[in-house]
Amino acid sequence: MKTILKNLSIIDWVNIIFLACLTFFLIAVFNKTPYPIETLLLYCGLFVFIIMFAIFRGSHLSPKWKRLILFINPVIFLIISFESLYMLVQYFNKNRYDALLDKIDIAILSVSPTIYIEQFTHPLFTDIFYLFYLIYFPMPIIILGVMFKRNMFVEVEKSLLIYLFTYYLAYILYFFVPAEGPRFFLLNEYAYPLTGIFLAEPIRQIVNTFEPNTLDVFPSLHTAILAVTMFVSYKYNRKVFNWFILPAIGIPISLIYCRYHYFVDMIAGLVLAVFSFWLASKIYDKISSRFVNHFGEL
Numbered sequence: 001m002k003t004i005l006k007n008l009s010i011i012d013w014v015n016i017i018f019l020a021c022l023t024f025f026l027i028a029v030f031n032k033t034p035y036p037i038e039t040l041l042l043y044c045g046l047f048v049f050i051i052m053f054a055i056f057r058g059s060h061l062s063p064k065w066k067r068l069i070l071f072i073n074p075v076i077f078l079i080i081s082f083e084s085l086y087m088l089v090q091y092f093n094k095n096r097y098d099a100l101l102d103k104i105d106i107a108i109l110s111v112s113p114t115i116y117i118e119q120f121t122h123p124l125f126t127d128i129f130y131l132f133y134l135i136y137f138p139m140p141i142i143i144l145g146v147m148f149k150r151n152m153f154v155e156v157e158k159s160l161l162i163y164l165f166t167y168y169l170a171y172i173l174y175f176f177v178p179a180e181g182p183r184f185f186l187l188n189e190y191a192y193p194l195t196g197i198f199l200a201e202p203i204r205q206i207v208n209t210f211e212p213n214t215l216d217v218f219p220s221l222h223t224a225i226l227a228v229t230m231f232v233s234y235k236y237n238r239k240v241f242n243w244f245i246l247p248a249i250g251i252p253i254s255l256i257y258c259r260y261h262y263f264v265d266m267i268a269g270l271v272l273a274v275f276s277f278w279l280a281s282k283i284y285d286k287i288s289s290r291f292v293n294h295f296g297e298l
Helices: 002-006 012-029 036-059 064-084 100-107 113-120 123-135 139-149 153-176 201-210 223-235 237-258 263-290
Strands: none
Touching: 002 036, 002 153, 012 036, 012 064, 012 153, 036 064, 036 237, 064 139, 100 113, 100 263, 113 237, 123 201, 123 237, 139 153, 139 201, 139 223, 139 237, 153 263, 223 237, 223 263, 237 263
């Protein structure tokens, strides 16, 4: 047991704390969700997953392959935990805050932005902005991958912590501010559906397939993770930062154009990014030396 505890990285501990939060939400909805046993088994599996990789971190496998596997580890944990949210969020809070979020948008902008931008839609634009919406997903892996390839393991670990703070705080907020977004709430207000030439529909189907929890609007993780990615790339690799400038312009527009987010979601996402970057950086600088590096002994 002492060996396992010694081999837990700060990333592992953050995952354990978040898993404990998810377990709390599971207990709260255990008699409401149709998936109580499935979710419990999944979270037990995720805990075993963390412990297995802590043991693996102390193995004698080639450092190159070990670090690559440990690089992939938080990504797998993050994806699985996100995919589980649909089994909990909708049963934890029966309220839906779309009407409130739309009212805030109107109070700020005097119009619902997704309705206003409808006048500028065109099939070619629709394809372009759906592509921007999709490009967001690999961006964190790209910058972290570039840093990893350059053996910047301390910087990658710190950046991973910032990303996990951002994701997990957003996931927790979904439980307290569940909303579906303009594409559902304002569906009857649009004059016509968004149709592209050949990209929009396949991308929409991909997003729908891998996003079983539709109550993930507030805050906008697209905005938050995009901002964190720009912060990280600006700090550690200006060349990648320059590559990301165009997506950083197109992605926020796509969130409104493609009817996924309210404007206030995006503001909340930006605030979350700044807060997570500041807090996770402070925590990492203060206590990371007490733990083994996520990638093992350097």
